[in-house]
Amino acid sequence: MSELRWNPLLREWIITAVHRQDRPVLQDCPFCAGTEGVPEGVGAVAVPNRYPALTHPPPRPYIGGSSSQQVEPSDGSCEVLVYTSSHDTALAYLPLESVQDIIRLWRERFLDLERRPHVKYVLIFENRGKDVGVTLSHPHGQLYAFPFTPPLMRMELESLLVHSHSGGTCLLCEMVELELAEGGRVIATEGSLLAYVPFWARWPYEVQIVPERHLSALDEMKEDESLALASLLRRVLQKYDNLVDDEMPYVMVLHQRPVDGGKYSYYHFHIEIYPMRRSRTELKYLAGCELGAGVFLNDSHPEERADELRRVAPD
Ligand SMILES: [Zn+2]
Ligand SMILES: [Zn+2]
Numbered sequence: 323m324s325e326l327r328w329n330p331l332l333r334e335w336i337i338t339a340v341h342r343q344d345r346p347v348l349q350d351c352p353f354c355a356g357t358e359g360v361p362e363g364v365g366a367v368a369v370p371n372r373y374p375a376l377t378h379p380p381p382r383p384y385i386g387g388s389s390s391q392q393v394e395p396s397d398g399s400c401e402v403l404v405y406t407s408s409h410d411t412a413l414a415y416l417p418l419e420s421v422q423d424i425i426r427l428w429r430e431r432f433l434d435l436e437r438r439p440h441v442k443y444v445l446i447f448e449n450r451g452k453d454v455g456v457t458l459s460h461p462h463g464q465l466y467a468f469p470f471t472p473p474l475m476r477m478e479l480e481s482l483l484v485h486s487h488s489g490g491t492c493l494l495c496e497m498v499e500l501e502l503a504e505g506g507r508v509i510a511t512e513g514s515l516l517a518y519v520p521f522w523a524r525w526p527y528e529v530q531i532v533p534e535r536h537l538s539a540l541d542e543m544k545e546d547e548s549l550a551l552a553s554l555l556r557r558v559l560q561k562y563d564n565l566v567d568d569e570m571p572y573v574m575v576l577h578q579r580p581v582d583g584g585k586y587s588y589y590h591f592h593i594e595i596y597p598m599r600r601s602r603t604e605l606k607y608l609a610g611c612e613l614g615a616g617v618f619l620n621d622s623h624p625e626e627r628a629d630e631l632r633r634v635a636p637d
C-alpha cells in the first residue's frame with residue numbers, strides 16, 4: 323500500500339512506498355541477458371520496476387485523508403531503463419551508437435507516457451554508484467511517471483515565465499549565451515550543445531548540459547543534436563571518472579516540459595548532473611544548512627571546478 327501525502331507547509335507531495343522495504347538482495351543480476359533484461363545485441367529497453375513507488379491503477383491509500391490532511395492515490399508508473407546487455411560497463415563507456423539508443427528510448431518513453439491522461443510529468447534519471455544507494459551495478463537508469471509536476475520543475479517553469487513576462491527572453495537561452503561569452507565555466511561543447519558548471523552550482527562538480535537551440539523536450543531535438551548530446555554526455559561522464567580516478571557517484575536528471583496538457587513551449591530542456599564527491603575521495607553530505615534550510619554550501623568556486631573538469635581528458 324502506498325499513497326501521496328500533501329505537506330501544506332512546503333506545498334509538496336511525499337510518496338509513501340512501504341512495500342519497497344521488501345526489496346530482496348539479489349544474487350543474480352536480473353538485467354543481464356537471458357532474464358528480464360536486454361537480449362544480447364539489442365539496444366536499451368524499458369522494463370517495469372518490480373518495486374514501484376507509483377502504479378496504475380494505484381493501490382487504495384493506507385489512510386483516509388481530509389481537507390487538512392490531504393491524501394491522493396499514488397497513481398503513475400516506475401520503469402527501469404536498462405542501457406545494455408553488458409553488465410560490467412557504464413553509460414560513459416558504451417559505444418556512441420548505444421548512447422544514441424538510450425536517448426531514443428528516453429524520447430520514446432516520454433512520448434508514450436505523454437499520451438496517458440493520468441501522467442502529468444515524466445522524470446527520467448540515473449543514480450550511479452553505491453554512494454547514491456544503487457544496489458544493482460548493471461548500467462541502468464529509471465523513469466518515474468508522476469501524477470503531478472515535481473516542485474523543482476514547477477519552480478523552474480515559474481521562473482522562466484516570470485522572466486519572459488518581465489521583458490526577458492528565455493532564462494536558459496540567456497544563460498547559455500552568457501556562459502559561451504564568458505567561457506570560464508564551460509567544460510565542453512559538442513555541436514550546438516554545451517556543458518558547464520552553473521554560476522550557482524549547488525554541488526562542487528555539478529554540470530548542466532543544455533542545447534543552444536530553445537526546445538522544451540527531447541522530442542523536439544533534431545538528429546544531429548541528439549548525436550551531439552550522446553557524444554557530450556559520454557565525454558562529461560568520462561571526465562568525472564578520470565577526475566577522481568574511480569567511478570564518480572552521481573545523480574543525473576533530465577528536465578523536460580510537463581505532460582499535463584498545458585502549453586510549455588517556454589520551457590528549455592536541459593540535463594543536470596550532481597556528482598556526490600567534493601574532492602577526489604570525499605563525499606559531500608547534505609546536512610543542517612542544506613536539509614534544514616534549503617541552502618547549499620559549496621566549498622569551492624564553480625570557476626575553479628570547471629577549470630579542473632575542462633582540463634581532465636575524457637577517455
Ligand atoms: Zn547484469
Ligand atoms: Zn530557451
Ligand SMILES: [Zn+2]
Pocket residue numbers: 478577592594
Ligand atoms: Zn533544471
